[in-house]
Amino acid sequence: MPPDPPGAVADGPSRHLDLIAEMMAAFARSQDVLATLRLGLVRAVERLEAEAGSLFLLESDGSLHCRAAVGPVNVVGLRLAPGTGIVWRTIDSNWPQRVADTGRDPDFAPTVDDATGFVTRSILCAPLTAGAERLGAIELFNKRGGQPFSESDLGLLQALAASAALAMINARLLAELTEQEAMQRDLDLAAEIQRAMLPPPQGADSPVHGINRPARRVSGDFYEIVPLPDGRIAFAIGDVSGKGMKAALLMARIASLFRCLVKREAGPGRVLAAIESELHETRLVGTFVTMIAGLLDPARGRVVLANAGHEPPVLYHRGGFVEIAEGMPPLGIDPRLFDNGVPETVVDLDGGALYLFTDGLTEARGLVGGVMLGAEGVLGLLAAFAAMPAAERLETVLHALGGAVSLGDDVTLMVVEDRLRPPSGPAQRMFPARPEALAAIRSAVAVAVAGLGAAAGAVEACVLAVDEACQNIIRHAYKGGEGDIVLHVAREGDDIVIQLMDFAAPVDPDKIVSRSLEDVRPGGLGTHLMRSVMDKVGFRPPPAGVGNLLEMVKRIGAS
């Protein structure tokens, strides 16, 4: 803290209190800070009987810019590059300057005098500072009557400079706030438009489904599902480079281009080539798009794909995954890359399901140690929920990821299923982890277990065991908070195998793998009932290490 400048307190500004009060009030109610600064300068020149005065503000390029001037010569607009001179000495030292005789001050720079013809004899200069930030300076020249400026003059100028600096900071904060609010409104609107552009949820009988979860308000991801009049279904997934408004606007444009082009162009390769040529014409420098366009013929279970730089889709087929690796570089980089069009790949679904996703999904990071769950983890989840209806499966995978990892990026996931061979076998459903859902869960278990050939007594046992296990999940795993429960019912030989999965924090991650199947988490009557009515109850390693997986087995004997 520097000591008070000479004269600032003692006989300082006290006799000019009226002027200080007037200027503080003017700054406080000012709508236009610069106008008030000019008024302050005029008042200071009058009161301190100066011949002239200038107000300099520091510009972002480091120069001083004269924004107001009083006196015989108008120096408004004058710019002073960093250098010597009394005003720079004031700013560099952040200390007020009083020069009684400029002829005897080696720092006095006569540049302005030489240019204007004004003769400077004495100077009073006070810095405009707010905290550590330097804003500029107020400078007065030549006290009328020939005598130099006094210590008390300096005190008044300092007091005026201080309230002026405060007003400038306030005005800047207000401007920033207003700008932020305007930007926020823009973003809200863009997000709303974007949400409205995504396809609506598809009917349960649709073979193509998609889901999107934006990481921030505005997403660069998109997907499209467009049923064509001939029964085929065009679809697309893409990711625009960059974030925020620019990416969102480009995404909106490409999505609407796609909807228009699929009705005109023959095949996904031609569609992507047409989008590339449109992008090139608008010359979007530094922005590129990864995108897959596809066309499903549900009657033949066949998909035609064209991939421009996007994550390779994977086909889930008979319990395994096959990556569809063929592809081109992203769109928007160089149109010459697409001179020969975009090659197409034909995929026969053969009862399988084709998954398309953006890298936000595979880059989702695990809760434990920030480890990437990776594509393998995601595929593990997709396989674990393979028996679920498609739309519910996508939602479940995102819930599972959301519960266990932080989704740092936009996440989009699509599935294209073969309806020629509807999946049969185990039943899999997702329910909210709430007491009100227990009745629906019991009824789903009863239907599924009876459907697998179990007698009434075994059905009743499974219903009770699942209800008790769900109670544990609701009360202990989610601790009464929001969550989901996935129910999986299957028959393996003479066994009904029921799995209940939650996405809560692992009950005890170190012990889950090694715990024996007979060992259940501690509980009272509920756990006893589960053990009593089922033949086996225990934890299993959950798919992709996400959440908890409880498995219960009921032997129903040979049917």
Place this chain on the structure above:
Amino acid sequence: MNITSTLHNEMAVLVLDGDVDLSCSPALRKALLERTFERRDIMVDLSGVGYIDSSGIAGLVEAYQGARDNGTRFILAAPSAPVLRVLRLARLDRVFTIVDSVEPIAVVASPGEPLS
């Protein structure tokens, strides 16, 4: 689940109807505890209960313990097959006083006598 609560000669009769699970067991517990605080004999008619889980059983056990401390009676009347099955699994069929009849008058008419 529906709970109908009435008085018969100073005995509280709670008639339960429907499934008793975690979504409604807190309401059952509250109704039972209110009657227990009134130091009344309580009969719970379980003939209309299609399903009960451990959270519902826990409410009945709490009321049983309250009645024991009060020196009042706590009677389970005509439990349906699913209820009886869970009571047996929990080995509580030997703890609760269980009667076949839902007629409360007959029970209070001969205190101290075997009830079933």
